Amino acid sequence: MSPRDAPPARAPDSPGDSDALDAELREEFDHHLDLLAASERESGLSEPGAAERALRRFGDPARYARRCRHIVLGEPLMKTKLLIGWNIVLTVAVCFASLVAYRAYTRSVGPLVGSGSVRATLSDSDRKAILRSIWGDTAGIVEVKGAVASPGRFQTSLDSPLSVAQLVEMAGGANPDAKMVAMARPDIGGEAYVSLKNAFKNREETQLMPEPGSVIDVR
Amino acid sequence: MPRQPQPPDPGLLQGTLDTLILRTLESRGSLHGYAIARSIEESSGERWKIEEGSLYPALRRLEQRAEVDAEWGPSDTGRRARFYTLTRSGRQRLAAAKRDWASLAQTMQAFLGLGSRSARPAAEGAS
Numbered sequence: 001m002s003p004r005d006a007p008p009a010r011a012p013d014s015p016g017d018s019d020a021l022d023a024e025l026r027e028e029f030d031h032h033l034d035l036l037a038a039s040e041r042e043s044g045l046s047e048p049g050a051a052e053r054a055l056r057r058f059g060d061p062a063r064y065a066r067r068c069r070h071i072v073l074g075e076p077l078m079k080t081k082l083l084i085g086w087n088i089v090l091t092v093a094v095c096f097a098s099l100v101a102y103r104a105y106t107r108s109v110g111p112l113v114g115s116g117s118v119r120a121t122l123s124d125s126d127r128k129a130i131l132r133s134i135w136g137d138t139a140g141i142v143e144v145k146g147a148v149a150s151p152g153r154f155q156t157s158l159d160s161p162l163s164v165a166q167l168v169e170m171a172g173g174a175n176p177d178a179k180m181v182a183m184a185r186p187d188i189g190g191e192a193y194v195s196l197k198n199a200f201k202n203r204e205e206t207q208l209m210p211e212p213g214s215v216i217d218v219r
Numbered sequence: 220m221p222r223q224p225q226p227p228d229p230g231l232l233q234g235t236l237d238t239l240i241l242r243t244l245e246s247r248g249s250l251h252g253y254a255i256a257r258s259i260e261e262s263s264g265e266r267w268k269i270e271e272g273s274l275y276p277a278l279r280r281l282e283q284r285a286e287v288d289a290e291w292g293p294s295d296t297g298r299r300a301r302f303y304t305l306t307r308s309g310r311q312r313l314a315a316a317k318r319d320w321a322s323l324a325q326t327m328q329a330f331l332g333l334g335s336r337s338a339r340p341a342a343e344g345a346s
Contacts, residue, residue, distance in 0.1 A: 025275070028252060028301050031294065032271065035253045059272035067276035071283060 018073055025065045033058055236269065236277045237286075238320070241313040244287060244305040251300035252278065278303055286312050 036054035037047075045053060055061075243258045244250060250258065255278075256271045281287040286309035294300035305313070327333075 024301070027299065028275065029272070031251070031298055031300050032253045032256075034298075035296070036271070057271055059270035061272060064272035064275050068279045071276055071279045 018069070021069060021072055022065070025068055029058070029061045029065070033061070236273065237281060238313065238316040239267075240274065240277055240281065240303075241286065241305060241309050241316070244303060245310065245313055249290075249302045249304045251294055251302050253300075255303065281309065284308070284312075 033051075033054050036057055037050045040050035040053045041047065239259050240255060243255050243262070247254075247258055252271075252274050256269070256274055259267060259269070278287065278289070282289050282303075286306055288304045288306055289301050290304070291299055292302050
């Protein structure tokens with residue numbers, strides 16, 4: 001095979017090609033060093049002496065390999081490294097934000113649904129039972145008022161956002177006269193409140209919700 | 220006693236390695252790195268001894284600029300070697316380098332007050 005028959009040289013541009021370049025340089029340098037050592041042996045040097053002299057004439061192969069790598073791969077390799085670095089930073093940031101959001105959410109849900117172990121597996125009937133156990137005398141609930149900055153949903157469990165209407169339906173379902181009023185409260189900005197009138201207890205409890213989506217313990 | 224030829228100042232050679240390689244490939248055709256090193260050494264009457272590993276970054280740079288082509292093939296020893304060949308673009312660059320060198324040499328001769336007969340290396344003139 002003549003040199004012309006060999007596959008054409010190609011600039012490596014991926015980690016796999018980077019390994020190929022290293023192997024290529026190694027083979028090329030070894031060829032050069034072996035020929036140099038052979039010429040030194042011909043001039044009468046011993047095997048180790050010839051190898052040492054060849055290396056001295058060649059210079060540091062690792063240094064020249066690094067220079068070659070920089071010339072061939074320099075910019076693409078830098079781009080790849082930057083891209084990988086950016087993806088790692090992005091992934092860590094997303095994970096951290098998700099963790100923070102999850103912890104904030106579970107803290108806000110906690111007071112209403114109780115133990116975390118049931119939070120993710122509540123069926124509608126379970127949820128209803130739990131709400132009733134928390135709210136106590138649901139038959140006495142005659143009105144639940146809920147308001148958010150824009151009428152929306154209260155998050156009552158990890159996997160099921162409930163509207164105010166659903167909340168009332170579950171909590172006061174035993175009392176057909178229970179009613180709900182949901183209204184916008186622009187004056188409280190991103191906050192919201194829910195209040196509960198209990199005719200039997202003859203009192204109204206109102207709590208501000210510190211964050212949109214958080215849940216009030218209305219006991 | 221004639222003076223021994225001195226190796227040129229390394230600073231003088233800096234940047235000229237590309238030209239030496241291009242010229243070697245122009246005159247000798249397709250060569251691998253070791254043969255290029257031998258050719259440069261012989262052409263200079265063994266006055267120019269470079270650290271031979273430095274050829275390879277230069278060759279890779281020339282290849283990146285498409286001034287040389289590189290292909291693997293069997294060498295005289297039967298082993299695989301990477302052979303370098305001058306491209307058209309490399310010839311153009313070499314022609315430009317020759318013009319630049321001629322112009323620089325002429326300018327320096329005039330500046331140093333050297334006649335055309337003194338165009339030989341200073342070491343020879345001094346002997």
